[in-house]
Amino acid sequence: MLGEAEALAAEGLANLHLTSPVVAAGAIARLISLNGRCEGLSVVADHPANVRALDAANAGMTLAVFVDVDPGIHRTGVASPEAAIALAAEIAGSGNLTLAGVQYYCGSQQHIQSFADRRAAIADRTDYLRTVLDALRTAGHAIPIVTGGGTGSFLIDAELGVLTELQVGSYIVLDRDYGECELAVRDAPVFEPALFVDATVISANAAGMVTVDAGLKALSTDAGPPVMIGGGRYAFMGDEHGAIFPDGPLPGLGERVTLQPGHCDPTVNLHDVYHVVDGDMVVDIWPVTARGRSA
Template identity: 60%
Template sequence: MSALSDDRRLHGHLIGQQGSRRALNTPVLVLDLDVLEANIAAMARKAAAAGARLRPHAKTHKSVDIARRQVAAGAFGLCCAKLGEAEALAAGDIGNLHVTSPVVSPPAIARLVALNGRSPGLSVVADHPDNVAALAAAAQPDAPLTVYVDIDPGIRRTGVAGDEAAVALARQIAEAPSLRFGGVQKYCGREQHIEDYAERRAAILAQTEALKGTLTALAQAGLAPPVVTGGGTGTHEIDLELGVFNELQVGSYVFMDDQYAACQLGAAPGQPYGRSLMVDARVVSANHGPLVTLDAGFKAFSTDADPPQVLAGAPDGARFAFMGDEHGALIAPGVGEALRPGEMVTLAVPHCDPTVNLYESYHVVRGDTLVDIWPVSARGRSR
């Protein structure tokens, strides 16, 4: 862009100034670079040790800058929930992009085929023969489009419903001159957030046994999938242990929002990843003893989860409650005397993916110093 973003205009001069986090206009999306880099490195080591390919999900961060760091740490490529995300990452020279939702409308298929011509390693999922036929008609044999069979894990959102349908769709893809059969995808989204590790492991064991049946049916039909992709932050340790997936689509491990922080991710106690993403807000009114008002409301956080936890800047036990689009309340005995207007409070992110989509930039910090401002490259790219 020729014009500065609003965040660059407001805060660009603060980059590199010691303590500059305290001078940011709020509410602001803050990313701890040290924790982010540690999370990226830890997941890369785990996948490499297990011999699994890592293709993290960009729907979490929508960021070319973060994608580049994941690839530099060993990721094969990135997953994208929507075609628009893939277009944004491709513009940042990120390759081996995999679109994890079906692309079905004629204008979107035209965009997909065009992207396939300029983005090496692009792939997409399909779950219906009509969609495969449309993809085959639009793609070209001299630049075949790689298509994966999407398998329904039982939530009936997307995916083929049974082994017979999986075999038929894989055969249709493999026989189309303009398509290439890439493998299968199974994403068990419902299981990712089961908080108890033993309960989550039992659920994934059942899903994995069903997936093994599908893979056997495909192999018996001469269609053994070269790549079996899926998994997520909540189940990655179990998935690596079971060894059926040879590619992992982990996403939220880079940030560790409230929803994943509530889950025991491994058999051992404790969290292997740190919380890197947060929102800084300020007190704008403090006229009542048990309550102060912050400048962060519905427009600062996703609202599909519990209200954000208070991380810093407030008395112990203070809790946040939404007070409308622009404001939130911080509630605790005596908080109105403890905090004054202008003081900063740091809040956790309840659900990272939709919260990130509310902001134009990450304000990247080391400690209390702003070190960079990264655009949310695929913000709003939901089609």
């Protein structure tokens, strides 16, 4: 994530927010260097020792730090309102950091397929967030920004009115996993998939299937296999290969098939460019600026 921020800043983007703690000494040095050339940079922290290290390294500058609050995933974030107060006090009492707000990302709830079930889960977690925010404010801490949410919860978060900033991103291209979720109700916005991987049939010798040149190196695996556009089933067959079991006639040698990835983010990170198409015509090519720069 730090590497991605460096790549985006090099292209002139400002107001970048790192949503994971930066703790290693070398990474902190890079973060502070980035802070000197990226206006509006911010980062999260969930441990007092990390706050002290950021403060010591950032002498002579100001760095915006968010208190990262664990919504129950146990991935990152402080684990209680009391811990949030202690961390906020550490940030506010430092010489080179400012308390920018609170981050609260309910990642595991984003992909609950039923809208009603997802709303109930997000509402429950938001009730807990209110207790953390109330505790921080009672302790005298102003919380300018409460950031979180995502493509799966944007309607719910807007309705609940606690988050002041939404970290929505996947809706831009969507993926198979979100495509299986009920993202909207009534007349609310509905998103359409815009990210696909084209693969070519490179072997057609087995009955009932063909092999394509898109495998583990071309498609993310964490959300399962991609959807085959036009019907059929895809199965991973190794680093460079996938198996296609179409609903209709088998595509011939050299023919292309189109796949919708299960998860957009890690799939994009496997490719150098986007080919932007209008119908059957490529109208532009966009580089994936931060490919491989997550560290």
